[in-house]
Amino acid sequence: MQDVRGFLERLFSAAVAAAQPERVLADFLPEPPTGRTLVLGAGKAASAMARVVDATWPQDMSGLVVTRYGQGMDCGRIEVVEAAHPVPDLAGQQAARRMLDLCRDLNADDLVLALISGGGSALLSLPGGDIELAEKQELNRQLLECGASITEINTLRKHISAIKGGRLAAACHPAKVVSLLISDVPGDDPQVIASGPTLPDPSTAAQARAIIDRYQLTVADSIRQFLLSEQAETPGPADPRFEGDELQLVAAPQISLQAAAAQARSEAVPALILSDCIEGEAREIGKAFAAIARQAKFHNQPIAPPCVILSGGETTVSIKGNGKGGPNTEFNLAMALALAGESGITALACDTDGIDGSEDNAGCIIDETSLARARERGLDPAGYLENNDAWTFFDAIGDLVVTGPTHTNVNDLRAIYVAAPNDPE
Amino acid sequence: MQDVRGFLERLFSAAVAAAQPERVLADFLPEPPTGRTLVLGAGKAASAMARVVDATWPQDMSGLVVTRYGQGMDCGRIEVVEAAHPVPDLAGQQAARRMLDLCRDLNADDLVLALISGGGSALLSLPGGDIELAEKQELNRQLLECGASITEINTLRKHISAIKGGRLAAACHPAKVVSLLISDVPGDDPQVIASGPTLPDPSTAAQARAIIDRYQLTVADSIRQFLLSEQAETPGPADPRFEGDELQLVAAPQISLQAAAAQARSEAVPALILSDCIEGEAREIGKAFAAIARQAKFHNQPIAPPCVILSGGETTVSIKGNGKGGPNTEFNLAMALALAGESGITALACDTDGIDGSEDNAGCIIDETSLARARERGLDPAGYLENNDAWTFFDAIGDLVVTGPTHTNVNDLRAIYVAAPNDPE
Numbered sequence: 001m002q003d004v005r006g007f008l009e010r011l012f013s014a015a016v017a018a019a020q021p022e023r024v025l026a027d028f029l030p031e032p033p034t035g036r037t038l039v040l041g042a043g044k045a046a047s048a049m050a051r052v053v054d055a056t057w058p059q060d061m062s063g064l065v066v067t068r069y070g071q072g073m074d075c076g077r078i079e080v081v082e083a084a085h086p087v088p089d090l091a092g093q094q095a096a097r098r099m100l101d102l103c104r105d106l107n108a109d110d111l112v113l114a115l116i117s118g119g120g121s122a123l124l125s126l127p128g129g130d131i132e133l134a135e136k137q138e139l140n141r142q143l144l145e146c147g148a149s150i151t152e153i154n155t156l157r158k159h160i161s162a163i164k165g166g167r168l169a170a171a172c173h174p175a176k177v178v179s180l181l182i183s184d185v186p187g188d189d190p191q192v193i194a195s196g197p198t199l200p201d202p203s204t205a206a207q208a209r210a211i212i213d214r215y216q217l218t219v220a221d222s223i224r225q226f227l228l229s230e231q232a233e234t235p236g237p238a239d240p241r242f243e244g245d246e247l248q249l250v251a252a253p254q255i256s257l258q259a260a261a262a263q264a265r266s267e268a269v270p271a272l273i274l275s276d277c278i279e280g281e282a283r284e285i286g287k288a289f290a291a292i293a294r295q296a297k298f299h300n301q302p303i304a305p306p307c308v309i310l311s312g313g314e315t316t317v318s319i320k321g322n323g324k325g326g327p328n329t330e331f332n333l334a335m336a337l338a339l340a341g342e343s344g345i346t347a348l349a350c351d352t353d354g355i356d357g358s359e360d361n362a363g364c365i366i367d368e369t370s371l372a373r374a375r376e377r378g379l380d381p382a383g384y385l386e387n388n389d390a391w392t393f394f395d396a397i398g399d400l401v402v403t404g405p406t407h408t409n410v411n412d413l414r415a416i417y418v419a420a421p422n423d424p425e
Numbered sequence: 426m427q428d429v430r431g432f433l434e435r436l437f438s439a440a441v442a443a444a445q446p447e448r449v450l451a452d453f454l455p456e457p458p459t460g461r462t463l464v465l466g467a468g469k470a471a472s473a474m475a476r477v478v479d480a481t482w483p484q485d486m487s488g489l490v491v492t493r494y495g496q497g498m499d500c501g502r503i504e505v506v507e508a509a510h511p512v513p514d515l516a517g518q519q520a521a522r523r524m525l526d527l528c529r530d531l532n533a534d535d536l537v538l539a540l541i542s543g544g545g546s547a548l549l550s551l552p553g554g555d556i557e558l559a560e561k562q563e564l565n566r567q568l569l570e571c572g573a574s575i576t577e578i579n580t581l582r583k584h585i586s587a588i589k590g591g592r593l594a595a596a597c598h599p600a601k602v603v604s605l606l607i608s609d610v611p612g613d614d615p616q617v618i619a620s621g622p623t624l625p626d627p628s629t630a631a632q633a634r635a636i637i638d639r640y641q642l643t644v645a646d647s648i649r650q651f652l653l654s655e656q657a658e659t660p661g662p663a664d665p666r667f668e669g670d671e672l673q674l675v676a677a678p679q680i681s682l683q684a685a686a687a688q689a690r691s692e693a694v695p696a697l698i699l700s701d702c703i704e705g706e707a708r709e710i711g712k713a714f715a716a717i718a719r720q721a722k723f724h725n726q727p728i729a730p731p732c733v734i735l736s737g738g739e740t741t742v743s744i745k746g747n748g749k750g751g752p753n754t755e756f757n758l759a760m761a762l763a764l765a766g767e768s769g770i771t772a773l774a775c776d777t778d779g780i781d782g783s784e785d786n787a788g789c790i791i792d793e794t795s796l797a798r799a800r801e802r803g804l805d806p807a808g809y810l811e812n813n814d815a816w817t818f819f820d821a822i823g824d825l826v827v828t829g830p831t832h833t834n835v836n837d838l839r840a841i842y843v844a845a846p847n848d849p850e
Contacts, residue, residue, distance in 0.1 A: 186719075187719070187723075254724060272726070272727050273726040273727065274717055274720065274727050275713075275716040275717045275719065275720040275726075276716075276720060276724065277716045277720070278712075278713050278716045278717075279712045279713070279716060279763065280711075280712035280713050281706065281709040284705040284706040284709035285705070285709060285710075285712075285713050287703075287704045287705035288700075288703050288705050288713055291611065291700040291701075291702045291703045291704060291738055292699055292700045292703075294611075294612070294700065294702060295698065295700040295701060295702070298612075299679060299698070299701065301697070301698040301699070301700075302697050302698065302699050302728075303727075313716055338704065382639060
């Protein structure tokens with residue numbers, strides 16, 4: 001293959017396109033109600049989703065959605081608010097409070113369209129009880145750094161919130177709530193996406209308390225007290241206020257992986273999907289994927305080259321250094337180190353939301369030349385990994401993938417191309 | 426399938442059998458020399474290999490091999506010494522010194538059969554220069570606990586040794602050395618197996634020093650001084666003393682994985698080999714493999730159930746707690762936690778040498794009932810993982826796999842069975 005990088009970027013584009021609301025959302029919209037329509041939403045895809053609803057909804061409606069700073073778009077009849085992610089801020093808190101106000105006097109013949117996507121958990125943040133935003137922010141910061149899974153993070157978030165874990169839908173009662181979901185969580189469990197503001201929550205306050213213990217988090221007294229109060233329990237699956245509600249999965253990691261695989265096959269490259277829900281410490285998972293790529297190269301297993309090995313999910317980074325970078329750059333730097341310049345292996349690792357962690361890049365690409373090019377510049381690849389500084393590393397060698405925000409989020413895409421033995425590069 | 430555990434144990438047995446010297450070694454023996462034959466060897470398979478040579482070699486010969494305590498067997502004309510593993514002791518040091526003495530006055534028409542297998546690095550230990558055994562032991566202990574790869578561990582060991590990294594073969598010069606190797610290292614690189622006492626070493630003293638820095642190891646002054654001396658450099662690929670030497674790979678992880686796959690297929694279960702060289706932190710790799718097993722169950726990828734997903738290699742454990750257990754039990758406990766009782770997934774993780782880390786077990790088996798059975802006994806699975814106490818966990822629920830020493834070593838075998846949707850268990 002002449003241009004492996006271009007090929008891998010086309011796979012990433014296909015994966016992102018399959019998750020983009022303007023391509024997929026309209027087919028999932030329900031029949032209009034006899035009463036009013038209220039659109040509520042939160043997440044990295046909220047404004048892209050709201051645009052589709054505004055453009056296609058045949059009746060009067062109003063609404064409020066919250067998305068990440070810099071990602072708002074004009075959504076006509078639906079107000080768009082921007083707020084902070086991944087650490088919540090006052091703007092998200094105000095939006096959450098306004099949403100609860102908006103659904104206060106809904107009737108049984110009204111319809112709520114809930115547009116829920118990844119990132120909605122931080123964006124739609126309203127601490128319960130006497131918990132201060134700063135206290136919740138501090139807990140959030142620790143959660144993102146301690147290596148907890150997204151499921152654990154969300155379990156804890158739900159139980160210290162006044163809006164998550166089904167509380168928003170409960171507040172909409174007796175109106176019917178139709179949740180339209182873009183999944184960024186393993187298994188596509190609806191109640192986990194954006195901490196499930198409109199879905200019943202099977203988790204308990206006791207489980208939330210256990211997560212604090214497991215990761216030895218330092219939490220404010222207000223949080224400890226709230227988690228021991230009755231308010232901490234979320235409405236569960238048996239709660240009658242969810243009766244008649246509906247949900248639709250609009251986009252998901254597996255759907256995007258299939259789109260990337262189809263793109264590869266359309267270019268005559270066999271594709272193997274390993275998993276849509278890879279979790280774990282990015283640098284360790286990078287070593288395992290290097291071993292799988294070697295196996296393809298040397299033993300034609302689990303798939304013979306030329307081939308592309310695809311996976312989704314979301315790895316995590318336990319931060320120990322003070323550098324810049326997200327899980328995709330960290331994964332790929334670890335993989336490059338494990339491959340040690342092995343020829344014929346090229347890998348893209350990008351977040352489908354267009355932002356890997358907190359920098360400006362979706363991810364990066366490595367190939368057999370990455371380490372050598374870095375060392376020519378006097379850079380020590382292992383040192384950059386050690387300092388959690390993979391962004392700086394890939395920025396220096398010009399191998400970041402920068403797309404800007406994609407206005408959707410179905411987690412990471414890893415695409416590893418293994419060349420055939422005689423494939424010129 | 427009625428008995429998934431029995432099935433997985435048969436796969437493990439097939440993998441071990443394919444690496445057992447009495448089954449495979451005789452075919453690799455060279456023609457006898459016109460001069461004398463000297464057999465030298467070190468590793469977990471040394472005594473099993475020496476037995477085969479003693480039983481089949483048609484000429485006079487003598488020899489000395491060193492293996493792990495409790496694993497020595499009567500090898501007739503070849504003396505067997507037992508020594509400590511994974512931390513070297515005086516017995517291994519004395520055996521190493523005797524070996525160097527034995528090859529001192531060899532001639533050009535003599536033959537040295539070098540029987541090299543995993544574990545040989547610790548068993549054949551002779552510190553260079555003024556380095557005390559206790560100082561080397563302490564460094565070894567840190568190396569095993571810091572999370573360094575086996576390649577890194579061996580690079581450092583070679584450069585502070587008087588016998589590793591080709592030094593033994595150099596001492597045999599001008600005799601011809603035929604190395605018969607059982608590989609336990611990624612990529613089956615001969616100079617890495619048992620720290621390559623009979624193979625040229627491309628690594629340098631500078632690389633060894635960098636590993637000390639990378640993992641912030643505390644080393645004795647004698648080690649620092651030796652690593653800065655000329656003696657620290659090992660004989661490299663251009664050294665003329667290696668001319669005429671030969672090597673044969675007798676057993677390797679990939680060969681054993683193929684045997685396990687053949688056993689599965691003979692029982693009508695499709696098998697997929699992911700990699701023969703998985704490395705990384707055991708608990709993180711466990712999460713990734715759980716995600717791959719889920720993908721098979723829910724999306725028929727990378728292989729449709731019923732199926733078994735096989736992999737080799739050697740994961741590592743960065744010890745933080747004070748419990749008991751090796752990488753296989755730790756891998757499987759992490760995988761069980763990530764699977765959270767998911768039905769229809771059963772996994773064996775065992776070391777082919779029969780000893781997972783330092784306890785009495787080869788590994789363990791998990792299934793959908795493992796966590797529930799543990800919790801019924803009041804055990805907290807996550808707590809056992811946190812404390813690096815997976816051996817105690819699996820011992821308590823009766824799910825250890827205990828084979829005793831197998832007298833060979835081609836690293837770990839992970840075999841994950843995913844049941845078909847209607848497969849009764």
